[in-house]
Amino acid sequence: MFVDFEQMPAHAKVWVYQANRTLDKKTQKVILDNLKNFIEDWDAHGKTLKGSAILLYNLFLILAVDEEHNLASGCSIDKSVHYLKDLGTHLDIDFFDRSKQAFVQNGGIVLENFRNLKTHISAGMIEKETLTFNNAVTTVGEMKSDWQVPAGESWLAKYFQN
Known part of the structure; x- marks a missing residue:
């Protein structure tokens, strides 16, 4: 279930992905449209996840999940990582370049x-x-502060x- 990022509570888990290049508006729209569809179907062992995604500064992709709704499992997290790798390959973006x-x-x-x-x-x-x-922040609250x-x-x- 996709919700607006502003509706994610402070305790929601986040993953910050830094692109290896600046993202133009067209690419951002493609990313957000694809992620909205992904999040709508995102689940953990058959339980719907309440999540969101936002792009900031034309560079950072923030993926969030409210674990009070349902916990993200290792498999569901792996699914999101694989999805982002595939999407990045399709768009020639590396969200996993840590250099x-x-x-x-x-x-x-x-x-x-x-x-x-x-x-x-x-x-x-x-x-x-x-x-x-600090891309190692783990919650929406930490991200904001x-x-x-x-x-x-x-x-x-x-x-x-x-």
Whole structure:
């Protein structure tokens, strides 16, 4: 059962998928239309899941499920992962590329390769205050409060130590 993302409670489980490229409006519509259909039929051992999906910043796909309605099982989670991999293959998007970190810079979102982060921090291109994304958040509530954080308060903090 698909519901609007704004109707998902704070305790709803989320998975944050970062695309490997910026998504244009046409591609976003295709993704959301496909995910709405997927979520309408999404179940865990025959029990309907109450879920939602949203695209943010033309880059992040957030998939959510309200586990107070029914628990997502390992099989249902695997089904969503396989669906996203297949959809990504069809649209030439990789939602599973973990080699880049996103930052808010110059009014937009910039993807930086992990191997360049230390150099960019040392050069002052990424500062402690530069907003980044914690894609490891697990609930809607955490996403709203702890998804965007200053780099100096993220896992990158170790690179700002002198």
